[in-house]
Amino acid sequence: MQRNHNHPTIVTIEKVIDETPTVRTLVFSDEVMSNILPGQFAMVWIPGINELPMSVMISEESGKAAFTVRRHGPASTGLFNVKVGGQIGIRGPYGNSFDIKKGKLLLVGGGTGLVPMMRLLTFVKSTDDVTVLIGAKSKDEVFFEDLTNSLLKNNPHKVIVSTDDGSYGQKGLVTDLVEKLVDETHFDAVYTCGPEIMMYKIVHSAHSRGIFVQASLERMMKCGVGICGSCCVGEDLVCKDGTVFDGQHLFSNKEFGYFHRNKAGVLENY
Amino acid sequence: MQRNHNHPTIVTIEKVIDETPTVRTLVFSDEVMSNILPGQFAMVWIPGINELPMSVMISEESGKAAFTVRRHGPASTGLFNVKVGGQIGIRGPYGNSFDIKKGKLLLVGGGTGLVPMMRLLTFVKSTDDVTVLIGAKSKDEVFFEDLTNSLLKNNPHKVIVSTDDGSYGQKGLVTDLVEKLVDETHFDAVYTCGPEIMMYKIVHSAHSRGIFVQASLERMMKCGVGICGSCCVGEDLVCKDGTVFDGQHLFSNKEFGYFHRNKAGVLENY
Amino acid sequence: MNQLLYSKLGSFIKVKPSLATSIGQIQLDRPVMLASGILGISLDVFNRLYRSGAGAVVTKSLSKEPWDGYPNPTIFSVKGGGWINAVGLSNPGAPNFAKIIESNKDVPIIVSLVGSIPEEFEVMIKEFENCKVTAYELNLSCPHVAKVGLEVGDDPELVKKIVTTVKNTTNVPVIAKVGLGTTHYLDTVSIAIESGIDAITAINTVRAIAIDVETQRPILSNKFGGLSGTPIKPIALRCVYEISSKYDIPIIGCGGVSTWEDAVEFFLAGSSAIQLGSAVGDNWIDIFDEINKGILQYMERKGYSKIKDMVGLAKKS
Amino acid sequence: MNQLLYSKLGSFIKVKPSLATSIGQIQLDRPVMLASGILGISLDVFNRLYRSGAGAVVTKSLSKEPWDGYPNPTIFSVKGGGWINAVGLSNPGAPNFAKIIESNKDVPIIVSLVGSIPEEFEVMIKEFENCKVTAYELNLSCPHVAKVGLEVGDDPELVKKIVTTVKNTTNVPVIAKVGLGTTHYLDTVSIAIESGIDAITAINTVRAIAIDVETQRPILSNKFGGLSGTPIKPIALRCVYEISSKYDIPIIGCGGVSTWEDAVEFFLAGSSAIQLGSAVGDNWIDIFDEINKGILQYMERKGYSKIKDMVGLAKKS
C-alpha cells in the first residue's frame, strides 16, 4: 500500500551514538526520511511515552536517517533512552526548507539546532565557501565538529566552535562571534537553527546589514500538520509556514524572539 | 475532481427518440459511457422514482451515449417519461463484456436486449460476415432494423427480423430461426441478449453444436457492485461475474433458464 | 532487531500459525466472516465464499415473512470511501430461506434474524431445525427500518425478552449484533449478556444520509441509510475496545475492515473474529484470502501460533 | 436544458449572489467558519483566517483555568481519510484568552466554552465583557475528556441548567454544539431549545480509537479520541437533516466538510452556515476561499441570490 505521510511508519533503531553525555543520535532505515530537505522535520512517536517534533539527522549510509536528541523533559528523555532494536513511529516529512544560495555561506547552529545545518551541508556546492559556527555551553556539549569538517572536506571552509565558558574553541556567545564575522566578511547567506534568542540576534545582525538570512524555528507542536495551532508565532504556523522563515519576514513578526506558548497555549516570555 | 465511477454523475437528457410506442431512446453527453464495452451496463437513477440497471446504447454523435428503455413497471416507466432537459444520475460502467471473435458471427437480440448487440456491432471488423436476428412480438415492436443495416453497411451482412405473429419479417419464434441458421451455416460465434428463455434456447442450440456462444444476462439489481446479492444466478453474480457468460459456463449453472429471484430474493420459476 | 531475531528463531522451532478461532462455543477455521446482508441469499454463493476463504457466512437478516425492502436507490457510494445503504432488509423470509440452506453440508452459516417481538424469533428459529446452523445472530441494530433493528436494540426491556426467548428456544449459540442507536449501545450489550447471550457482534452501519446537490434531494429512496466501510472502522474498533474492556464476552468485530491490518487491530482490541461486508464491494471476494494471508504473515512475524494469542493485547499497554 | 435556459436568463436579470448568511441573530458575510479547536489560540491567526475567507472563527474551547491537555500523541491520521484527536481540550483558559482577543476589531469571533457546572460558564462569559464576541458556542460534545463535553451533553438536566444560566448572563447569541454521545443527541437539542438556545452546531467528533499493529497499543496517549473529517460527513449531514426536520432552530453544520459540494449538501439539509476543521489539515487555509468560490458558482448556476434560498431544500422532495 502507498505510504500516507501523516500516518506513523514504525521503524527500528539500528544504532545509537553518544554525542555528548546528554545528546544521542539514533539511526534507522527509512528511504523517505533519508531524502528530506534541510529544515524539514518528522513527528516521532515513542510508544507509550510521547510524540515530539524532530529534525531529521543525516546518516552516512544511504537509505538511513537519524534523530539527534538532547535529553530534556520526559518526551525527549523517552526518545534518548530508546535502545538498539527499539521501535518508534515516524510521520512526515513536514515543513518547508532552506533556500540554498551560492557563494559565501555562514551556518550557525546551537545544540541540536545543528541537525538541520548538517543536512544543509549535504546540499552546498563544492565551489561554495562555507563557514560553520558551532555554539555550546562547554566542551562537554560540543558535537558534530568532526562531522562538519568531513562534510566540507571538498569545500573552502572554516569550522569555528565557541563555548560560553571557553572550555573549548573560542570563548563567548556564538551571537557575538556572528556579529564580528558579518562585519569582517560579506556573506551571501546566513542560516541558523538553535535557541530562539540566539536566532533572534543572528537574524538581527545579518538582516540589519542587508544579508540574506533564514532561521528554522522550534515551537511546541502537537499535530505537525496545521490543525492544532499550538506552534503559532504571531500569524505564522511553524509546522506549515516554516520551519524556515526569512529574516525579512521574522522582523515583522511581533512574537519572534519575545514570546512562546506553553502546553496550554499561554503566551510566555523568553 | 476525479470521477468515482460508483458515485452517480448527473447528466441531462438532450434528445428523446420514440422507437416504438413502448420503447424510447434517451440521449445524453457523457464521455465515459460513450466508450464502454458491449455487455457493460450503468445503474441509472431517476430522481424521486427509482434506480435501475441499463445497458448503454450507442449514439451517432461522439461523446454521447443513450439508454433505450421499454416502459414496463414503475421504474422503467419513470425513465421512459424523462423529457428533454430532465436530469438523471448514472454510475458505472459495470460488468464484463463480450469476447469479440472474427469470422461468421450471429447476433440475436430480443427487445431491449438489442442494445448491447448494437454496441457489439461497432466492434466487429469490416471483414466479418455478420448476421443479426431481431426478434419481436409484432410489427409495432420492431426497432433498430435500419440502424443495424447502417452499422453493417461495410460488412458482408444479413439482418433478419422475426415476429411472433408474422406481422413483419419472418413469422415465428426467433429461437426456431436460430436453430435453423446454426444447422445451415457454421458460425464462429453466437451472441445473444434478451429474455432468458430465449437466451437459454439459443445457448443450447449453439453449445450443443460446439459453437462458441455468449449471453448477456439480466437480473434484479440493487447495488450493481457485488454487495447486495440480488443479482445471483446460482453461484454467479451477474453484476460482477457478468453480464456476459460463456455457453459452457451457463450450462453448468442450475438456475439459468429456470429460476430468477424477486425483490425479496425468493426464487421464482420462469 | 530483537524482534527480528526472535521471529527468525521462531520460524525454526514453531509450527505454522493456525487461523482457527473460537467465539465462545463457535469454532471456525478462519477468523474472517462475511457480514450479514452482503451477497447473502443463496447457498451456491455461500459455498463460493467459503471456498474463497470466508470462515463463515452470515445470512441476510431474515424476517418471518418475505420482505421486498425499499425501492432503489438502495445503496450509495460515498466519494471518500464507504457506502450508505437502505436496502430495507429485503429478504425471502425465514421459511423460504430454510429451504435454501437445507442441503448445506460444508459452510459454517450464521443465520441473522430480525423481528419486533420475541415470538417472531422463536417461530423463525424453529424453521431452521433441520438445517446446519453454526449460530444465530440477532440483528438489534439496523439503523433504517422502523420497528426492528435499532428500534429493538434501543429498548432494553425488549432486548431482554428476545434474548431470553431465543436462548430458551435453541441450543445453537446466539450472537447479538449491536450498533450506535439512540440509547447507549453498552447498555444493550449489558442486558444481552445478563439475558444469556453467547457473543456480541459490533457494530452495524451508522445512520447517515447523502444528498445530491444537482437534483437537491436525498439519494436513497428511504432518505436515511446506514454508513459502512472504511469511514466507520475507527468507531467500530472503539466499540470493540470498550466492550472488551468492560465485559467478559466473546466479540466479533465488524465495521470497515478492508485490510489485514484492520483485522489485526480488531483482534488486538479484543475481538476473536471479524466480519466484513463493504470491502467485498471494493475488492470483490478475493478479499478473504488476501486478509487471511496477511494475518498469517503477521502471526509468523510476531511468533503467534493461534489467533487467540493476540486477542485483546492492546488493552495491556 | 430548462435549468440551463433559466440560469442563462438569471445571469442577465439577477445580481451577483451574496455569500452572506444569518444564523438567527448572528450575521455573517460568508457561511464557512473555522470549527473550534483548529488553529484557534491567537488573534493574529484569526485575522489571517478571516482574510483567507472564513466567515467567522470559533475559538478553541476555553475552560475557567488553563489546561495543558493530554500528552502527545494527540492526533492521528486515519489511512483512508480523517483524523482522530485527543488534544484533551488544552487551552490557555478564558481569562488569558479574553486578553488575547481584547484588541479584536474585525473578526467575527465565536467563543467556545467548556465546563462542568453552570457557574463556570457564567464566570467565563463575564471575562469577555470587553471583547467583540459574535456568539458563544457551548461545547456539550467533546467525546474524550471526562466531566465536560459529552458527559455534560448526555445529561439533560445539566444542559438545561447551563443553557438557562448562560442565557441569563449574556445578550450575545448562544449556540449549543451537540454530538453523538450515550444519550440521544436529539434529546439534548430539544432541551437546549426549551432552555432558550439560539442555534445548534452539529456535530462534534465521534468517539473512536486507533491501534498500531506493530507496537500493539492504542496510538493516542488518551487511547480514545474523536473522529473528524470526511468519514463523519454522512453522519453529520444526517444529524443536520434530522434536527431541521424536527425543530425550528437555526443550525450550523459541522463534520467532514472539505469541498463546496459538501457545504451545499449541508445547506440543502437545513443548515444556514457550516464549520470545518479537518479540511484545514488536508488542504491548508486556502480551503475557505476555494469553498466560497464553489458555492458562489453553484448559486449562479442555480439562480440563487442568497444562501437562504437553498437552506433546507432537500427536505421538500
Ligand SMILES: Cc1cc2nc3c(=O)[nH]c(=O)nc-3n(C[C@H](O)[C@H](O)[C@H](O)COP(=O)(O)OP(=O)(O)OC[C@H]3O[C@@H](n4cnc5c(N)ncnc54)[C@H](O)[C@@H]3O)c2cc1C
Ligand atoms: C521543528 C522542530 C525540530 C526539533 N528538532 C529537535 C532535534 O533535532 N533534537 C532535539 O533534541 N530536539 C528537537 N526539537 C525539540 C523537541 O521536539 C522537544 O521539544 C524538546 O526535546 C523538549 O522536549 P521535552 O522532553 O522537554 O518535552 P516534554 O517536556 O516531555 O514535553 C512533552 C511535549 O511537549 C512538546 N514540547 C515541549 N517543549 C517544546 C518545544 N520547545 N518545542 C516543541 N515542542 C515542545 C514536545 O514535543 C512533547 O510533545 C525540535 C522541535 C521542533 C519544533
Ligand SMILES: Cc1cc2nc3c(=O)[nH]c(=O)nc-3n(C[C@H](O)[C@H](O)[C@H](O)COP(=O)(O)OP(=O)(O)OC[C@H]3O[C@@H](n4cnc5c(N)ncnc54)[C@H](O)[C@@H]3O)c2cc1C
Ligand atoms: C444488465 C441489465 C441491463 C438492462 N438493460 C436494459 C435496457 O437497456 N433497456 C431496458 O428497457 N431494460 C433493461 N434492463 C431491465 C431493467 O433494468 C428493468 O429491470 C426493467 O425495465 C423492468 O423494470 P420495471 O419498470 O418493471 O421495474 P419495477 O417493477 O418498477 O421494479 C423496480 C426495481 O426492480 C428492478 N427490476 C425489476 N425487474 C428486474 C429485472 N428483470 N432485472 C433487473 N432488475 C429488475 C428494477 O431495476 C428496479 O430497481 C436491464 C437489466 C439489466 C440487469
Ligand SMILES: Cc1cc2nc3c(=O)[nH]c(=O)nc-3n(C[C@H](O)[C@H](O)[C@H](O)COP(=O)(O)O)c2cc1C
Ligand atoms: C448492503 C448492505 C446490507 C446490509 N444488510 C444487513 C442486514 O440485513 N443485517 C445486518 O445485521 N447487517 C446488515 N448490514 C450491515 C453489515 O452486516 C455490517 O454490519 C456493516 O456493513 C459494517 O461492516 P462493513 O463496514 O464491513 O460493511 C448491511 C450492510 C450493507 C452494506
Ligand SMILES: Cc1cc2nc3c(=O)[nH]c(=O)nc-3n(C[C@H](O)[C@H](O)[C@H](O)COP(=O)(O)O)c2cc1C
Ligand atoms: C484537533 C482538534 C481539536 C478540536 N477541539 C475542539 C474543541 O476544543 N471544541 C470543540 O467544540 N470541538 C473541537 N473539535 C471538533 C471540531 O470543532 C469539529 O466539530 C470536528 O472536527 C468535525 O469537523 P471537521 O470534520 O470539519 O473537522 C476539535 C477537532 C480537532 C480535529
Ligand code: FES
Ligand atoms: S503543530 Fe499543530 S498547527 Fe502546527
Ligand code: FES
Ligand atoms: S446487483 Fe448487488 S450483487 Fe449484483
